[in-house]
Amino acid sequence: MKTSSLFIIFLVLTGCNFKRLRTQELSQENEPYFKVNAFSISYDQIQKNIIAPSCIACHSGKHEPSLTNYQEVFSALKKIDQSVLKEKSMPKRKPLSSELRATLKTWISVGAPEFATESAETPSPTPTPNLPPLSRPVLFADFKARVLEPSCVSCHNQGNKDGLTSMEDYTSVKSVVEFLLPMMTGKVGNDPIPEDQRMPPPKSTPLTEDQLNTLKWWLEDGEKDQ
Ligand code: HEC
Ligand code: HEC
Numbered sequence: 001m002k003t004s005s006l007f008i009i010f011l012v013l014t015g016c017n018f019k020r021l022r023t024q025e026l027s028q029e030n031e032p033y034f035k036v037n038a039f040s041i042s043y044d045q046i047q048k049n050i051i052a053p054s055c056i057a058c059h060s061g062k063h064e065p066s067l068t069n070y071q072e073v074f075s076a077l078k079k080i081d082q083s084v085l086k087e088k089s090m091p092k093r094k095p096l097s098s099e100l101r102a103t104l105k106t107w108i109s110v111g112a113p114e115f116a117t118e119s120a121e122t123p124s125p126t127p128t129p130n131l132p133p134l135s136r137p138v139l140f141a142d143f144k145a146r147v148l149e150p151s152c153v154s155c156h157n158q159g160n161k162d163g164l165t166s167m168e169d170y171t172s173v174k175s176v177v178e179f180l181l182p183m184m185t186g187k188v189g190n191d192p193i194p195e196d197q198r199m200p201p202p203k204s205t206p207l208t209e210d211q212l213n214t215l216k217w218w219l220e221d222g223e224k225d226q
């Protein structure tokens with residue numbers, strides 16, 4: 001019952017594209033998950049790699065718009081998007097590499113923040129205390145030991161009085177598997193999900209990077225039991 005109401009919300013959020021979205025996100029085999037972390041791009045990087053070498057010569061007084069600081073770039077974003085990414089008419093005569101265009105696009109897509117809010121590094125899974133380093137493929141037993149037992153089973157256990165899905169056995173976890181990534185990362189693609197659907201609930205200890213990687217790799221490696 002609870003599961004189905006959540007499911008409807010996710011379908012609305014994802015426009016029924018949930019499965020596809022997940023496969024896309026997971027498609028880069030063995031790539032660390034957050035290799036390109038959109039929130040790790042700051043204005044500083046855009047300035048250094050794109051604006052200074054490719055725009056400033058013409059856009060610091062000579063031609064409109066002036067692009068000499070964050071505010072100016074930010075106010076010209078729509079036009080930049082149009083001319084650099086869509087029409088590719090800028091920079092004049094010297095198009096950006098596709099990598100730089102992709103970086104710019106990603107930066108704009110998350111709202112062109114002045115400062116990065118997350119680290120670019122994907123921390124390699126640091127072993128959780130008392131657990132051996134994680135090896136691939138990640139199996140259910142790894143996921144259970146590193147994620148479910150420490151962070152979920154206190155509430156999601158067999159026969160709990162609220163009827164929550166047990167996170168103790170493979171079959172039961174598989175029955176809600178498509179909710180795990182959005183609930184635990186708090187996002188479907190770039191869209192945040194409602195606070196009250198995040199897991200573990202906002203008041204609990206947040207998941208570590210290692211735990212999130214364990215989830216992602218378990219999914220990526222085929223959600224295997226053993
Ligand atoms: C060689 C000079 C030159 C360089 C380099 C250059 N521009 Fe331009 N830009 C111009 C000129 C000239 C115009 C005026 C419109 C035109 O002639 O196309 C212009 C216009 C624009 C506009 C306004 C378009 C509109 O719709 O009003 C934007 C936005 C822009 N440039 C962004 C950039 C960005 C971002 C870069 C770097 C990635 C860049 N330009 C690099 C010369 C340049
Ligand atoms: C503090 C208790 C608590 C913890 C810890 C917790 N949950 Fe939940 N979980 C809930 C409650 C309560 C609901 C029902 C929410 C609702 O109905 O709105 C829920 C719902 C869910 C659901 C929807 C299916 C169902 O059983 O209702 C999933 C999937 C889920 N949680 C996964 C997890 C995962 C994965 C973790 C660990 C990363 C976790 N939860 C940790 C309390 C918890």
